[in-house]
Amino acid sequence: MNRFVLPVVVFVALAGVLYIGVRHSPDKSTMVSALLGKPAPDFELPVLGDATRKFSSRQLAGKPWVLNVWGTWCGECRVEHEALLAIAAQKQVPLIGLSWRDDDDAAQQWLTELGNPYSIVAVDREGRTAIDFGVYGAPETFFIDATGRVLYRHVGAMTMDVWQREFASRLPKGGLQ
Amino acid sequence: MIPELGQFALVLALLMAAAQAVFGLWGAHRGDPRWLAVVRPAVAGQFVLMSTAVGVLIYAFVSFDFSVLYVASNSNSALPTFYRVAALWGAHEGSLLLWGWILALWTLAVAAFSRHLPASFASRVMGVLGVVSFGFLLFTLYTSNPFARLLPAPADGRDLNPVLQDPALAIHPPLLYMGYVGMAVAYAFACAAMLEGKLDQTWARWTRPWTTVAWCFLSVGIALGSWWAYYELGWGGYWFWDPVENASFMPWLVGTALIHSLAVTEKRGLFKSWTLLLAILAFSLSLLGTFLVRSGVLVSVHSFAADPSRGMFILGFLVCMIGGALILYAWRAPLLKSPAGFDVTAREAFLLYNNIALVLGALVVFIGTLAPLVNDALGMQSISVGPGWFKYSFPYVAVALVALVSVGIHAAWKRGRLGENRRRLWIGLGAGAFAGLLIVFGAYQWERALSTIGIVCGCWVIVSSLFDPIDRWRRKLTLPRAIIGMTIAHIGLGVCVIAICAVESYTVERDVPLAPGETVAMGRYAYRFDTLEPVEGPNYDGVRAQVTVLRDGQPITVLHPEKRNYWVQRSTMTEAGIHARWNMDLFVAMGEDLGAGRWSVRAQLRPLIDYVWLAAFLMALGGAIAASDPRYRIRQPIADHQAAATGAAEAT
Numbered sequence: 001m002n003r004f005v006l007p008v009v010v011f012v013a014l015a016g017v018l019y020i021g022v023r024h025s026p027d028k029s030t031m032v033s034a035l036l037g038k039p040a041p042d043f044e045l046p047v048l049g050d051a052t053r054k055f056s057s058r059q060l061a062g063k064p065w066v067l068n069v070w071g072t073w074c075g076e077c078r079v080e081h082e083a084l085l086a087i088a089a090q091k092q093v094p095l096i097g098l099s100w101r102d103d104d105d106a107a108q109q110w111l112t113e114l115g116n117p118y119s120i121v122a123v124d125r126e127g128r129t130a131i132d133f134g135v136y137g138a139p140e141t142f143f144i145d146a147t148g149r150v151l152y153r154h155v156g157a158m159t160m161d162v163w164q165r166e167f168a169s170r171l172p173k174g175g176l177q
Numbered sequence: 178m179i180p181e182l183g184q185f186a187l188v189l190a191l192l193m194a195a196a197q198a199v200f201g202l203w204g205a206h207r208g209d210p211r212w213l214a215v216v217r218p219a220v221a222g223q224f225v226l227m228s229t230a231v232g233v234l235i236y237a238f239v240s241f242d243f244s245v246l247y248v249a250s251n252s253n254s255a256l257p258t259f260y261r262v263a264a265l266w267g268a269h270e271g272s273l274l275l276w277g278w279i280l281a282l283w284t285l286a287v288a289a290f291s292r293h294l295p296a297s298f299a300s301r302v303m304g305v306l307g308v309v310s311f312g313f314l315l316f317t318l319y320t321s322n323p324f325a326r327l328l329p330a331p332a333d334g335r336d337l338n339p340v341l342q343d344p345a346l347a348i349h350p351p352l353l354y355m356g357y358v359g360m361a362v363a364y365a366f367a368c369a370a371m372l373e374g375k376l377d378q379t380w381a382r383w384t385r386p387w388t389t390v391a392w393c394f395l396s397v398g399i400a401l402g403s404w405w406a407y408y409e410l411g412w413g414g415y416w417f418w419d420p421v422e423n424a425s426f427m428p429w430l431v432g433t434a435l436i437h438s439l440a441v442t443e444k445r446g447l448f449k450s451w452t453l454l455l456a457i458l459a460f461s462l463s464l465l466g467t468f469l470v471r472s473g474v475l476v477s478v479h480s481f482a483a484d485p486s487r488g489m490f491i492l493g494f495l496v497c498m499i500g501g502a503l504i505l506y507a508w509r510a511p512l513l514k515s516p517a518g519f520d521v522t523a524r525e526a527f528l529l530y531n532n533i534a535l536v537l538g539a540l541v542v543f544i545g546t547l548a549p550l551v552n553d554a555l556g557m558q559s560i561s562v563g564p565g566w567f568k569y570s571f572p573y574v575a576v577a578l579v580a581l582v583s584v585g586i587h588a589a590w591k592r593g594r595l596g597e598n599r600r601r602l603w604i605g606l607g608a609g610a611f612a613g614l615l616i617v618f619g620a621y622q623w624e625r626a627l628s629t630i631g632i633v634c635g636c637w638v639i640v641s642s643l644f645d646p647i648d649r650w651r652r653k654l655t656l657p658r659a660i661i662g663m664t665i666a667h668i669g670l671g672v673c674v675i676a677i678c679a680v681e682s683y684t685v686e687r688d689v690p691l692a693p694g695e696t697v698a699m700g701r702y703a704y705r706f707d708t709l710e711p712v713e714g715p716n717y718d719g720v721r722a723q724v725t726v727l728r729d730g731q732p733i734t735v736l737h738p739e740k741r742n743y744w745v746q747r748s749t750m751t752e753a754g755i756h757a758r759w760n761m762d763l764f765v766a767m768g769e770d771l772g773a774g775r776w777s778v779r780a781q782l783r784p785l786i787d788y789v790w791l792a793a794f795l796m797a798l799g800g801a802i803a804a805s806d807p808r809y810r811i812r813q814p815i816a817d818h819q820a821a822a823t824g825a826a827e828a829t
Contacts, residue, residue, distance in 0.1 A: 004510045011461075014547075018468070021489035021550045074745070079332050100818060147252040159333060172704050 027118055040067075040144045041132035047101055048107055049120035055096075055122045060144075063087035064171060066096040067142040068118070068158070071102040072110045074138040080157035081114050085124055087163055092171055094165065097121035100130050143167050180245050180578045183233030184324040187274075190226035190281070191318060193219050194310040197284075201304020202281045202372070207292035220288040220303055220428045223310065227281040231265070231274060234323055235653040238264055244330035247250065247323045249269060253336035253745050255716035263347035266339045269487075270323035275351060276467070277313050279358045284310065287362060289385075292601040294383060302362075312494045319362025320487045336716065338746035345405040353398030353425055357463035359391020364460035367453050368502055371509040381442035384456070388439060389804040389815055390433045393797040397438050399425050400793030408753050415680070415789055416557070418567040421722050423546040423677045424466030427539045429461045434535040436800075437528050445590060447525055450510040451532070457506060461499040461540070468495055469546070519591055527585025541572075577630050579674050582667065583609070583637040587644070609637025618677065620760070621683045621784070628682040633674035642667035669795030676788035684827070685782040688768065692775045696727075703727040704736075704765055715751075717743045722776070724754055725763050732779055762786050 040057065047053040063109060067085060070077040084168070088095050097118035099107045104123060140143055143152040143166070152166050197219040204212025234247070236262045243249040251267045252260075265271045284306045291299040319325070341347065363384055370380040375604040402422065407415045416422060435455040468491045515701040519525040545566045558676045583605060586596035613633030623629065642664050649656055685699045691706040719741035726734050736754030743750065761784040768777030 002507065002511065004450065007457075007505045008500065008507050011499055011503055015492065015500070017547070017551050018495070022492055076331050076333065076335075113255055 003104045008023075026075070027131050036150055037051070038150060039148050040150045041129070041144065043122070043124075043132065044131040045098075045124055045129060046123035048097075048111075048123050049106060053118050056085070060094060060096070061148055062146055063094070064143070064145050064169065065096055067096050067098055067144065069098045069133070069135050069138050069142075071100045071138050072106040076157045078114075078137045080139055080159070083160050083163065084116050084117035085157045086160060087158070088119075088169075092168065094119045098129060099123045101125065101127045141167075143170055145170070178530045179233055180237055180242065180324045180326065183230045183237075183377060184318075184322065186226045186233065187314065187318060187322075187324070190223050190277070191311065191314040193223035193226060194307050194314055197307030198304050198311055199307075201302075201307055203304075204298045205304065205372075206299065210296065213296055216300045216303050216673060217288045217657045219307070220284050224281040224285045227278045230768060231278045234265055234274060235262055235269060237324075238262060241334075242330075242704045243332070243334050245325055245765040245776060246324075246325045246327040249327050249331050249334045250332070251333045251337050253716060255339055256334075256342075257715055259344075260337055260342050260409070261339070267337045270317070270321040270325075271323055271693075272350065272354075273313065273317045276354050276358060277317060279354045280306065280310050280313065280353070280361060283355075283362055287365075288726045289359050291383075291752045292530075298369055298373055298375075299819065302365045303373050305365035305368045306361060306398050309365070309498065313500065316487075316490050316494060320490055325481040334745075336743065339717070339741070339743040339750045340409065342743075342765045343405060343409050345401050346409070347400040348473065349398055349405060352394050352401060354372075356391050356393075356395025356398050356432075357428065357466065358426075360460040360463045361434060362391065363432075363456045364502065367456035368505060371790065372504075374452070374509065374512075376509070376513055377656055378443055378446050379453060381439045381449075382405050385436070385443060386804045386806075387588045388432065388436055388456075391799040392429070392436055393804070395425065395429050395432060396793050396797040396800065399429060403793075404790050408755055410751070414508060415786060418471055418545065419543075420499055420546050421466075422461075423542050424469050427542050427546075428459050428466065429464040430535050430542070431455060431462055433623065434539075437458050437535075438532055441528050441699040445519070446526055447519065448529065448532075451504075455508060455532075455536075457499065461495075461502075462543075464491075464495055464498060468492065476588045498571075522588060523592060524588040524590045527581060527588050530581050531578060533717045534574055534581060538571060538578065540573045541574060544565070545570075565803075572627055574632055575674065579631070579634040579638055579670065582670065583634065583641045586638075586641045588665070600763040601641075605641040605644065606637055608640045609633055609635075611635040612640070613675075616679075621679070622727060624682040628678040631678035631700065632675050635671040635673075635678065638671035638674070639668050642671070653828065655680045657808075658806040659803045659808075662799040662801070662806070664799070665802060666796045667797025669799060671792075672788050672795060673792030676785040677794060679785040680789065684782045686778045689778055689780070690771050690775050692773070697778065698759055698778050699782055700778065701729055702731075702763065702764075702782060704778070706776070706778060707735075709774070709776070712741075714741065716745065717741045720767070721767075722754070722767055722778075724778075726756060726763050734763065736763065736765050738765050738767045740770075757787055760784060790793075791818040 024128065042057050044054055044056040047055045049051075084095065095118050097120070099121050105119070107123075111118075112124055122129070139157055141154045141158050145151045151170055154162055154166060193244070198585055200212045200215040200219065204216070224772050235243075236242075237248045238252055239246045239255055239258065241248075241252075248264075251271070256264065266275045275538050284303060287299075287302060287306065291302065294302075364386065366380065367386040370376050397546045399422075402425065403415045406417065406422075415795060435452065435458075437453050438448050438452040441448050468488070476510035482506060509605070521787040548566075583596050584602065585607070589598075610633050613629070613636040616632055616636070617623065617629050646660060646664050687697050687699055689697050691697060693706055693708055696705045703726070705725045705727060707725055709720050709722050712719050712721045719739055721737050721739045724736045724738065725732050734756045737758055738754035741750045741752060751766050753764055755765075756763040761782055764779075764783055766779045768779055770776055
């Protein structure tokens with residue numbers, strides 16, 4: 001074989017390997033939510049505003065619920081707050097807040113001022129639970145089904161549009177009682 | 178409205194690139210001067226349009242336009258202005274835009290400084306660059322539009338990745354891209370020469386300064402990245418054999434080989450096909466680097482954006498550009514004939530050996546970088562080659578290379594009259610060995626053979642490269658800039674090798690838990706952890722430690738390592754405390770909070786580490802001086818001569 005053809009041959013082999021590499025590379029959507037379809041991490045955290053109480057995610061076993069990760073330091077959380085209040089008013093599903101690496105007093109004051117959309121706010125001072133959930137940045141919202149699996153994850157501010165399309169559609173017909 | 182202007186400019190730039198490619202390549206093929214006349218205006222137009230697009234995106238950043246997705250994802254109202262501009266290349270889309278703009282800049286430079294070249298050749302060069310630009314702009318618009326909107330606009334952005342919020346890293350990508358994209362110019366010259374079918378020595382002379390300048394940018398870009406990794410990542414190292422680092426190192430190694438091979442081709446008309454192959458290879462590796470970083474095929478700390486659809490597009494682009502050039506090569510290169518042979522000890526031979534060593538080095542890096550991928554593709558267990566592969570293979574290649582340089586410097590062209598230079602050779606080796614052993618046993622102690630050999634070879638290169646300039650100076654001969662530049666660059670190589678050997682062998686390192694008031698001792702030095710206090714920056718808060726460094730019990734300096742929490746991205750960053758002495762860095766970084774006031778503290782004494790980067794800058798300086806040699810200067814353009822002649826004729 002002509003030695004000048006050799007580079008092309010080597011390159012074709014390399015391109016083949018790269019092609020397989022690209023085909024096999026982890027899909028972006030699954031990378032973003034490695035937890036999709038997997039059981040949601042269990043957590044037990046103090047409840048905001050009541051230092052004596054603890055909230056455990058097991059309390060919600062058997063019904064779908066929504067976890068919203070937020071913080072008073074987060075600008076976009078303020079943006080989504082209106083939407084969260086509207087969602088909470090529909091009373092379709094328990095909305096659990098995860099106060100992420102935040103000051104308790106500031107969080108309390110925020111809820112007093114803007115209204116409280118959450119059934120319960122769990123306090124994740126260390127950020128451990130957020131890490132378990134693979135939270136990248138607030139706000140993020142997770143939908144957990146009755147079997148305790150993460151069905152959907154929304155990164156960024158919640159809107160009514162996203163809620164209708166991705167969350168409400170995953171609820172059992174007629175909502176919860 | 179304004180971001181849409183940017184996108185519109187980008188679309189127009191794509192069309193300009195298409196015009197540049199078609200008129201440049203097809204026009205040169207037809208030999209129609211009217212077609213060729215379109216090429217330079219297209220280049221200028223493309224540059225203006227690309228500048229507009231870049232300007233629009235910068236404006237969006239500076240004016241907090243969070244309705245632009247890219248701006249919202251990579252900046253924040255608390256981000257300082259400097260970083261809001263640098264955020265332009267903080268992620269994938271903007272990086273591509275910058276890549277495209279730099280390509281337009283290089284093409285503009287080619288258009289401006291190529292008027293003395295034959296019109297058809299210059300047009301082909303710009304035509305090939307037009308194809309590259311077209312591919313990149315298409316990729317940008319198709320898969321990674323930097324002007325995509327986010328509506329309704331969020332109140333604030335998600336902030337720039339905190340690891341990028343640093344002056345060195347802010348200017349590192351543009352310099353690196355200047356190097357990567359500069360290799361496209363050498364590639365375009367090679368392709369044009371092959372298309373033209375005129376592969377004579379003039380081709381090499383035209384290509385040399387461009388390649389050298391691109392190589393200089395690449396050197397400085399890599400050095401800045403390494404420096405950043407050293408003080409920002411907090412691991413205390415300067416090179417991690419990370420895929421992204423390797424992606425920049427491979428084009429550098431091949432580019433270095435190319436610079437030397439071009440010299441042989443220009444001066445002696447040899448290695449023509451090899452030089453062509455290197456020119457293709459250098460740019461291919463730059464593209465491959467972009468592919469590896471941007472496709473998500475290899476996961477690394479640096480690759481922020483990963484998306485398989487993008488990977489497929491870049492792969493297609495890669496196949497077109499590299500595959501096309503290699504097919505052209507397979508077709509044209511067999512026609513080349515070398516005019517003359519040379520002795521095995523002639524300078525040509527030593528440059529060939531060096532080329533082999535450099536390409537071998539690049540191959541070692543290439544295998545180490547791609548091995549996990551190949552394994553994956555073949556369905557084998559996912560294995561990590563890790564730094565071990567590089568640490569046990571690359572140094573031997575590097576030491577061999579340095580020894581070859583020390584010998585080859587004395588060899589004459591064509592006839593290897595090493596005999597006449599034997600005295601120099603032995604004096605150089607003797608002086609180098611003396612200086613090297615003095616460093617090893619005077620300052621440190623015997624650690625291992627490889628580093629001692631490395632330090633001796635480093636000294637040997639420095640001594641060897643000084644013979645010729647000193648000789649010329651004593652004989653009152655002129656010192657061409659090419660020689661001055663070469664000498665400086667080779668001294669840089671020597672310094673680099675010595676520094677790396679010293680860092681690798683004589684670093685003292687302690688990872689210890691410390692509470693305020695406690696001390697960790699390292700030889701004559703001791704670090705005392707004094708206090709810990711909170712700090713607050715524009716977009717972060719954190720803690721700052723005060724660490725006093727004692728030498729023989731006497732305090733010599735105070736270091737302030739920091740641990741920062743960036744609010745918006747919720748990430749923790751380490752700012753190491755570093756005090757540079759002339760012969761070593763005193764380094765301390767905060768690890769984890771162990772509770773009860775105790776912290777894990779990483780304390781290091783890193784000998785000569787600053788000289789690694791100094792050496793890279795020396796090499797780049799040498800390259801810049803060599804590239805500025807007057808013999809590469811543009812002569813009076815032929816066209817101007819003719820115009821002046823006709824003008825004179827008309828006047829009479």
